[in-house]
Amino acid sequence: MAQVGTERVKRGMAQMQKNGVIMDVINAEQAKLAEAAGAVAVMALERVPSDIRAAGGVARMADPTIVEQVMKAVSIPVMAKCRIGHIVEARILESMGVDYIDESEVLTPADDKFHVNKREYRVPFVCGARNLGEALRRISEGAAMLRTKGEPGTGNIVEAVKHIRLVQGQIRKVAAMSEDELVNEAKELGAPLELLLEVHRSGQLPVVNFAAGGVATPADAALMMELGADGVFVGSGIFKSANPEKFARAVVEATMNFQDYDLLVRLSKDLGEPMKGIELSTLKDNERMAERGW
Amino acid sequence: MSVRIGVLNVQGAVSEHVEHVRLAGAEPVLVKHPDDLQGLSGMVLPGGESTTIGKLMRKYGLLDPVRELAQKGLPVFGTCAGMILLASRIEGHDEPHLGVMDVTVNRNSFGRQRDSFEADVAVSGLSDDQPFPSVFIRAPHIVEAGPDVEVLATYDGKIVAARQGGLLATAFHPELTPDTRLHRKFVELAEAYQMATARH
Numbered sequence: 001m002a003q004v005g006t007e008r009v010k011r012g013m014a015q016m017q018k019n020g021v022i023m024d025v026i027n028a029e030q031a032k033l034a035e036a037a038g039a040v041a042v043m044a045l046e047r048v049p050s051d052i053r054a055a056g057g058v059a060r061m062a063d064p065t066i067v068e069q070v071m072k073a074v075s076i077p078v079m080a081k082c083r084i085g086h087i088v089e090a091r092i093l094e095s096m097g098v099d100y101i102d103e104s105e106v107l108t109p110a111d112d113k114f115h116v117n118k119r120e121y122r123v124p125f126v127c128g129a130r131n132l133g134e135a136l137r138r139i140s141e142g143a144a145m146l147r148t149k150g151e152p153g154t155g156n157i158v159e160a161v162k163h164i165r166l167v168q169g170q171i172r173k174v175a176a177m178s179e180d181e182l183v184n185e186a187k188e189l190g191a192p193l194e195l196l197l198e199v200h201r202s203g204q205l206p207v208v209n210f211a212a213g214g215v216a217t218p219a220d221a222a223l224m225m226e227l228g229a230d231g232v233f234v235g236s237g238i239f240k241s242a243n244p245e246k247f248a249r250a251v252v253e254a255t256m257n258f259q260d261y262d263l264l265v266r267l268s269k270d271l272g273e274p275m276k277g278i279e280l281s282t283l284k285d286n287e288r289m290a291e292r293g294w
Numbered sequence: 295m296s297v298r299i300g301v302l303n304v305q306g307a308v309s310e311h312v313e314h315v316r317l318a319g320a321e322p323v324l325v326k327h328p329d330d331l332q333g334l335s336g337m338v339l340p341g342g343e344s345t346t347i348g349k350l351m352r353k354y355g356l357l358d359p360v361r362e363l364a365q366k367g368l369p370v371f372g373t374c375a376g377m378i379l380l381a382s383r384i385e386g387h388d389e390p391h392l393g394v395m396d397v398t399v400n401r402n403s404f405g406r407q408r409d410s411f412e413a414d415v416a417v418s419g420l421s422d423d424q425p426f427p428s429v430f431i432r433a434p435h436i437v438e439a440g441p442d443v444e445v446l447a448t449y450d451g452k453i454v455a456a457r458q459g460g461l462l463a464t465a466f467h468p469e470l471t472p473d474t475r476l477h478r479k480f481v482e483l484a485e486a487y488q489m490a491t492a493r494h
Contacts, residue, residue: 016375017343
């Protein structure tokens with residue numbers, strides 16, 4: 001008999017997105033532009049992360065009207081964000097039929113201890129992570145896809161580089177360990193031993209991992225792929241740039257051809273001004289979104 | 295010597311197909327540019343986003359050469375998005391992609407992601423009669439198949455696997471399960487093609 005919402009079906013959906021770009025959009029028009037540029041999915045939001053920063057206050061799930069307009073506008077998958085630990089926002093998004101829920105640190109957390117028990121949902125979840133322990137905790141809660149966090153809405157790639165390098169380095173370390181070292185490593189990382197054993201044996205994460213949080217140029221997207229990401233989320237970068245259409249197409253091509261440097265030269269030309277960006281040292285600790293999630 | 299089978303390396307479940315091609319006893323070759331098509335005896339079009347893949351195949355100049363090869367008899371195996379790429383007609387769209395298989399497909403026939411499912415499906419023409427563990431992810435189906443198309447499987451009254459000569463298409467994802475029977479069947483088609491072309 002048909003089984004819905006299985007681990008294979010949820011993780012498989014993310015596998016179909018590999019080598020692709022997922023773009024933040026705030027209305028039907030932007031969603032259509034993203035689809036035409038070759039995005040593999042769109043993230044329907046009320047505000048992109050840089051505007052969430054500017055607006056301040058509590059950031060919550062988007063108005064369902066916006067999400068529905070985006071779902072009607074495109075045939076590619078539509079994702080939407082709920083607050084960390086907000087079981088009901090997640091149920092609302094599932095009920096609307098969004099294809100993927102992002103339990104996201106970009107929004108203000110609803111729970112300061114617990115994330116959503118994602119195994120109980122039919123719809124797959126993507127979650128952010130800064131290191132292997134955080135990544136494996138999210139998978140054990142049922143996340144079917146991960147994204148390294150970076151620092152959203154900054155247009156500054158430095159945190160994204162830090163997080164993907166850390167995760168990849170920790171995977172290499174775990175793969176090289178002897179099995180009798182893994183129990184202690186699980187304790188150190190705060191990660192379930194069974195998942196750590198899986199990483200040890202396969203040398204990779206059990207789910208697809210995209211990079212996010214600070215991609216502002218085609219070269220930034222290619223850098224994330226070079227460092228081992230399976231694909232890229234671009235948030236504020238696209239629609240805060242001077243020429244969103246051209247920029248979106250360039251990021252898609254750069255992601256799929258990240259080692260074709262002649263092509264990257266062409267893709268980087270005449271894009272106009274990218275988003276302005278924020279130097280990380282000017283952010284206060286409580287303005288760092290990546291610190292949210294536990 | 296094992297046959298060389300190309301795996302379209304644009305976007306989607308590429309590494310999964312590479313692994314299955316290898317397990318089925320053939321040599322996988324990543325295909326991104328027209329030059330990569332040299333010396334292939336078969337080609338796999340993986341699952342992913344068909345709109346994205348179709349767009350980039352055009353951009354990289356892959357669409358015309360792959361179509362010509364398929365028309366000359368090169369076996370091509372399309373899964374999910376790959377099936378949409380093969381189809382001559384796509385419901386709701388004016389223009390097909392490769393358009394080499396005489397079928398009409400409907401995209402996202404089984405609903406959104408929350409309706410995606412796994413099921414055991416009887417597929418004819420495999421090495422044994424065991425049902426095939428099939429993963430359907432926002433899957434398409436074949437609405438209508440021409441006279442030369444052999445229907446290999448249906449699910450819920452919908453055609454979900456078919457063959458036309460060397461062209462093999464499934465609405466589901468055999469690359470997401472450990473079962474390699476469909477890939478082995480495809481490798482047999484590729485071996486037959488290699489034998490036939492070697493004679494000329």
